[in-house]
Amino acid sequence: MKNLGTYFLIAVVAILIIKIVWFPNEKEVRVEIPPEIKEAVNATVDNVNKNINKKGYEHAVIDDKENIIKSISQLDDTSKRKLDSVMNLLAIERKQFKEWRQYNTTIAAKDLPAESNDTGYSFKDKYASIEFISPKDTFGKGTFNFTYNAEINYAEYWKKEWFLGRKKNYIDFWIADPRATINGVKRVKIEPKSDNVKFDLNASGFYTDRLNLGVDGGLSVGRTRIGAGYYYDMVNKQWRPLVSLKYRILEF
Numbered sequence: 574m575k576n577l578g579t580y581f582l583i584a585v586v587a588i589l590i591i592k593i594v595w596f597p598n599e600k601e602v603r604v605e606i607p608p609e610i611k612e613a614v615n616a617t618v619d620n621v622n623k624n625i626n627k628k629g630y631e632h633a634v635i636d637d638k639e640n641i642i643k644s645i646s647q648l649d650d651t652s653k654r655k656l657d658s659v660m661n662l663l664a665i666e667r668k669q670f671k672e673w674r675q676y677n678t679t680i681a682a683k684d685l686p687a688e689s690n691d692t693g694y695s696f697k698d699k700y701a702s703i704e705f706i707s708p709k710d711t712f713g714k715g716t717f718n719f720t721y722n723a724e725i726n727y728a729e730y731w732k733k734e735w736f737l738g739r740k741k742n743y744i745d746f747w748i749a750d751p752r753a754t755i756n757g758v759k760r761v762k763i764e765p766k767s768d769n770v771k772f773d774l775n776a777s778g779f780y781t782d783r784l785n786l787g788v789d790g791g792l793s794v795g796r797t798r799i800g801a802g803y804y805y806d807m808v809n810k811q812w813r814p815l816v817s818l819k820y821r822i823l824e825f
Contacts, residue, residue, distance in 0.1 A: 614642055616652040616673075616759040629751035633676065633758055637729070637742035641762045645670070648761065656761060672762040674744075680721070682752045700724075700750045724749035737823070770794050783808040789815070796821040 622634040645653065645667055659673055660666070685703070687694040693707040693715065704718040726747050731740040746755070771793045778786045789802025800817040 613649040614640060614647050614652065614761075615649050616640065616655060616675075616761045618758040618760050621755070621758050623755055626747075628749075630747045630749055631751075631753060631755055632745055632747040633755035634743055634745045635758055635760065637744055640760045641764045643764050645761075645763070652761065655759075670763060673760070675759040676746050677756040677758070678748060678753055679756055680748070680750060680753045700752075777802060777804075779804070787812070787815075789817075791817075 618635050618639050620636060620639060622632075624632050624634070626632060642648065645656065648656065656670070656673060660670060682701075685696045687696055687705075693705040695702075695704040697703070700722050702718075702720045706716045706718065708715050726745075726749060728745045729742065730745065731742045733740055744760075746758070747753075772790065773793070774790045775788065777789045778784065784807040785804040786807065787802055787804035789800050789804075791798050791800035798817075798819045798821075800819070802815050802817075803812055804815055805812050
């Protein structure tokens with residue numbers, strides 16, 4: 574019992590030394606993009622899966638990994654100018670920017686039935702209302718009144734190719750009108766900074782042929798975790814150190 578603090582302190586210090594010596598600038602290394610590997614990324618999404626659902630609505634589906642960058646410096650000049658205009662419009666700075674998407678659509682219809690009324694002709698359905706007002710005299714010009722109720726839908730979801738496969742995230746956009754066609758998608762997203770090196774401290778326990786209770790700390794680097802703890806054996810009534818190494822094979 575008297576060595577509990579000593580053993581555990583040594584284990585924690587060892588883990589911290591590993592983190593400091595082996596990964597001193599890990600966070601900065603991930604953020605910096607060496608000039609020789611910078612890639613000019615265009616905001617236009619190349620892989621757009623368009624499909625028609627059972628109601629006749631056209632969907633534009635893209636992989637959530639499309640056009641994710643670490644820095645706006647990776648963009649080509651055209652995309653940079655586009656985003657600069659967007660940020661000026663929103664009155665934000667580059668450090669505040671997270672994501673921008675633009676969906677280009679066309680809504681077209683032919684041979685819509687026109688109904689005659691006292692002022693001219695009109696058409697109306699669930700989405701659109703179009704009215705033509707006839708001129709009051711021979712030399713006058715007619716006018717149009719137009720309204721469109723756009724039901725714009727956006728969804729994010731994941732799928733698996735098989736039950737043990739990785740989750741793939743998708744972005745889906747559609748307008749609830751069979752006359753709407755998706756022409757293209759532009760998207761730029763700044764990759765969130767994730768700390769690949771993490772330290773944890775836990776109250777813990779495990780059972781073999783007896784129950785052991787104690788505390789442990791660990792250093793996780795990607796999928797690998799190095800842990801050290803001190804546990805009390807409930808049968809022998811003794812404290813003992815434990816060092817563990819884990820590698821995450823699957824995650825769901």
